Amino acid sequence: MTTLKLDEFLPYRLSIASNRVSAAVASTYQALFGLKIPEWRLIAVIAEGEGATQQALGVATRMDKVTVSRAAATLVERGLVERRPNLGDQRSHLLILTATGRALYEDVAPKALELEAQVFAGFSPQEIATFAAMLERIEASAAPFDSERG
Amino acid sequence: MTTLKLDEFLPYRLSIASNRVSAAVASTYQALFGLKIPEWRLIAVIAEGEGATQQALGVATRMDKVTVSRAAATLVERGLVERRPNLGDQRSHLLILTATGRALYEDVAPKALELEAQVFAGFSPQEIATFAAMLERIEASAAPFDSERG
DNA sequence: GCTATATGGTTACAGATGAAACCAGTTGGA
DNA sequence: TCCAACTGGTTTCATCTGTAACCATATAGC
Numbered sequence: 001m002t003t004l005k006l007d008e009f010l011p012y013r014l015s016i017a018s019n020r021v022s023a024a025v026a027s028t029y030q031a032l033f034g035l036k037i038p039e040w041r042l043i044a045v046i047a048e049g050e051g052a053t054q055q056a057l058g059v060a061t062r063m064d065k066v067t068v069s070r071a072a073a074t075l076v077e078r079g080l081v082e083r084r085p086n087l088g089d090q091r092s093h094l095l096i097l098t099a100t101g102r103a104l105y106e107d108v109a110p111k112a113l114e115l116e117a118q119v120f121a122g123f124s125p126q127e128i129a130t131f132a133a134m135l136e137r138i139e140a141s142a143a144p145f146d147s148e149r150g
Numbered sequence: 151m152t153t154l155k156l157d158e159f160l161p162y163r164l165s166i167a168s169n170r171v172s173a174a175v176a177s178t179y180q181a182l183f184g185l186k187i188p189e190w191r192l193i194a195v196i197a198e199g200e201g202a203t204q205q206a207l208g209v210a211t212r213m214d215k216v217t218v219s220r221a222a223a224t225l226v227e228r229g230l231v232e233r234r235p236n237l238g239d240q241r242s243h244l245l246i247l248t249a250t251g252r253a254l255y256e257d258v259a260p261k262a263l264e265l266e267a268q269v270f271a272g273f274s275p276q277e278i279a280t281f282a283a284m285l286e287r288i289e290a291s292a293a294p295f296d297s298e299r300g
Numbered sequence: 301g302c303t304a305t306a307t308g309g310t311t312a313c314a315g316a317t318g319a320a321a322c323c324a325g326t327t328g329g330a
Numbered sequence: 331t332c333c334a335a336c337t338g339g340t341t342t343c344a345t346c347t348g349t350a351a352c353c354a355t356a357t358a359g360c
Contacts, residue, residue: 003259048156054338093338135160137272139167239307240355
């Protein structure tokens with residue numbers, strides 16, 4: 001007879017920890033900037049590069065194209081992001097930050113890093129690196145299931 | 151000017167890893183046993199003890215009382231769980247596994263452990279312990295935000 | 301004892317999310 | 331060059347999840 005203590009079941013622990021952190025992050029962004037997580041992720045990725053299509057953003061943020069579509073629409077609506085025609089493929093556009101969007105990003109980014117620092121306050125740089133590497137391994141070994149879902 | 155690479159932002163990495171693992175777990179439970187994650191969690195906790203109220207289950211599984219209520223209703227409906235009167239407080243019941251529920255649990259538990267083993271295949275026991283401890287620390291330092299949400 | 305407040309649980313409602321259907325534009329092959 | 335299959339993106343629909351309102355029972359203060 002097998003027994004399983006939920007408290008010691010790692011997928012459960014992982015989920016709880018992740019949900020707490022996500023809740024912390026989400027409520028901070030929401031309260032300070034009126035941004036949802038998908039919107040914030042788009043801004044972060046757009047800020048890194050020079051004009052991305054929604055399809056590219058989906059890949060970069062691992063979000064569904066529907067989620068990307070909605071978040072992008074909201075950002076355009078708010079005047080934080082602008083659509084430029086994508087020469088060479090008229091089905092898509094290139095999304096770039098407006099001046100306002102860029103300014104917001106400059107406000108959000110430090111807050112995000114601050115929050116991250118708070119959550120990992122007790123961690124040494126070495127531990128953080130270890131943790132990040134472990135996440136990557138987990139992600140990789142759980143990835144196959146993702147495709148199975150179809 | 152602050153820049154932030156989303157890929158290196160730990161709350162993001164954590165969320166991605168957790169979502170992948172959850173997706174793997176969820177689709178396995180669903181496919182093999184027709185169970186959703188909240189239902190499975192209830193079964194696991196009920197199996198550990200001897201009759202729990204929904205309120206206790208909510209605490210043990212960190213799930214909302216609404217989620218617990220719905221999952222419990224489904225399990226009772228399916229004949230996996232039974233409600234016993236709670237002497238001393240008639241507002242609540244004690245939930246216990248039926249024979250069928252117990253049998254299902256005996257089937258699910260090994261599969262769950264197997265899946266966990268697959269996801270953490272590359273990890274040494276030492277690494278697993280380290281990882282679990284880190285999750286606990288993260289959970290603790292992100293917890294304060296939970297109450298902030300109200 | 302009786303009323304006010306608190307607590308366990310359910311129901312109703314609203315927001316978030318993803319799968320599937322859909323539309324527009326693109327590409328490869330007859 | 332024309333049509334079939336494909337791809338980027340949006341819309342529709344079903345599902346999940348949580349907040350708020352609610353009902354029933356319990357408990358504390360008078």
